[in-house]
Amino acid sequence: MTNTISLDSVTFYLDAWNNTDPDARAEAVAAVFTEDARYVDPLADVTGHEAIAALIGGVQQQFPGFVFRPVGEPVAHHDVVRFSWGLGPDGEEPPVIGSDSVVRAADGRVSLVLGFLDRTRPRHA
Template structure:
């Protein structure tokens, strides 16, 4: 479960579009979906575009794991932070990642716990 979370966060932190597309291809199913209070996208291209939009909105910020993930069956839940590297996160969220039988990410259901004013 740590590998799933680390791979997921690495995808969100990768700013090079080609490298991010490679991570999406390797670790996400083709028709994966992502939904949170601010976005609902499907497919690797849609997810890549959503990631790029967040990176543009928060330049230089990185996603980090907050606490330990919890997992059962093919789903893993964990809390994450977004902020300057090594600093207190500006945004904190909670995601549930669902994988297929091969361990590739099929869907993500995200929640926002702390957002800037």
Template sequence: MTEFTALAHRYLDAWNETDPAKRRGLVEEVFAEDASYTDPLAAVAGHDGIDGFIAGAQQQFAGLRFTLGGAVDGHHDIARFTWHLGPEGAEPVAIGFDAVRAEGGKIKQVLGFLDKMPG
């Protein structure tokens, strides 16, 4: 389970990194080259698609940070976790749930769900 928890933290690090070069490095470190990301707002693939989607989310939610909303659960090559997005130490403005499939220590696929979004 510790491996999945570490991967979830690195995943959120990528979402929180606002320096474009550092973020791209994290995307390449965390995601497989042919990884896919699908949630109600997007379906993207590869490092370029994922990095571009994260950059867009950062513009839309400037100044907010992603944090784990609880424990990471996983088995075999699949993990799930809840995330919160909001100001540091305050009530989250968005809450989501992601299921990820890992391969070779990197994320191969993300299936995301949005539980709470700002109006």
């Protein structure tokens, strides 16, 4: 594994989270995550492609029209990558900021995600 990761790789990961078509999302999840990948954050703990795709669909239902985008530059060492992301309306200040640490398998796909919510701010009407 390399000690660097491009922002494009993080964008590829976030694209899976932004994919609103269930079939295309399932394909994106399979491309990004290993079959037995585990995703853990303060609100979820799921394992496998179907569960991760369902989690993503649930987040999209909870935050309709919101998109994930990278915040800052990712850092990596060995097989671990850490990066921050924002979730909000496209082109606006994201009300939700988080960071993920991911472990990559030998094939480059994600085998484990440890997610953190760094800032949550309610949406004002």
